[in-house]
Amino acid sequence: MCLQRLKEAQENSPLSDAPDQGRKKASTPIGDQNLLQLCKKYRTKSSQMKPLRTPAHKKQRFLFAREHQYWSQEWNNIIWSDEAHFEVINRKNRTFVRRLRSEADQPFNFVPKMQGGGGGISVWGCMVGGARGPLVIYSGKVDGPAYVKIMEEALPSFIENAFESSQQWQNSHQAKFENSVHL
Template sequence: MHKAGMGYRTIGKQFGEKATTAGAIIRKWKKFKMMVNLPRSGAPCKISPRGASMIMRKVRDQTRTTRQDLVNDLKRAGTTVSKRSISKTLRHHGLKSWSARKVPLLKPAHVQARLKFAYVHLDDPEEEREKVMWSDETKIQLFGLNSTRRVWRKNKDEYNPKNTIPTVKHGGGNIILWGCFSAKGTILHCIEGRMDGAIYC
């Protein structure tokens, strides 16, 4: 009927089908020389595009959302999936589960001061940078476990504030290390007792 010049609508009416169905069958025959359904590469994804959008929206707003949270959200929306399916969907959109980075707990004023410092020295010549020594101290906990949280993020977003865990430098059962680096090399010291101004100098 198609070769005789009939349109999709006319052919569909003859067989009691929609015009789109007739057109799909004809196009499949032209391309594959068959009308049966082609074998699929795997089971169809249970998560619809709308469900995937819901997952991505929640993960963007709350990066510490767990896979179980997302499974429960989809179940309430009428879709039952496994944690594995959630992981595949997130990886398909470029997200992976990472341990949240621990960073110093900074007030907004600290953030602005550091940003200002970076802008002021952005164009310093290399010989000026060779005169600078960078130093910091850190606490290493000896007893107990430092809590680790996982977040869903892209590789480049590791230091986005919502993907980090702020830390403070106090508590017991730990040692304090002070270190520095410059163009000349590195130094590391274990601090005995409490770090005060004199010891720091």
């Protein structure tokens, strides 16, 4: 876009080739090359959506980090979980195309859109220590009770297996006295 504007400005300028006419050129050929290289680095992209963090949120996050900065083994007792939703057809992010003015009605300039949502999937997973939990794939929107149901189905067997295997690993690295005490 930047290069195209520079070329149009050079072509449409009637005084560009006339000697001693108009304003003197403010840049040098090397400066022009640097400007072109700088323009090439910028690409058209859509902005990302991120949660708004107020000063109170930032303070809470800082206090949490300060309180837990010396944790090492304690993190192995925390189950981390996350979910993600993927739109298959009607994606929410903006899509940009580069085209000529004469190509405005060409099919490659359009993103297909389906009524009724078009379909999407959601994925939920968890991990603890070095163990990965199940990956639960579900479709549609999930409210609070449905989310609790997903966790009730997936978590118990994972917790049993994850903490049992970590307990076995810890027992194999303990002294004989400690093993006899825990038994």
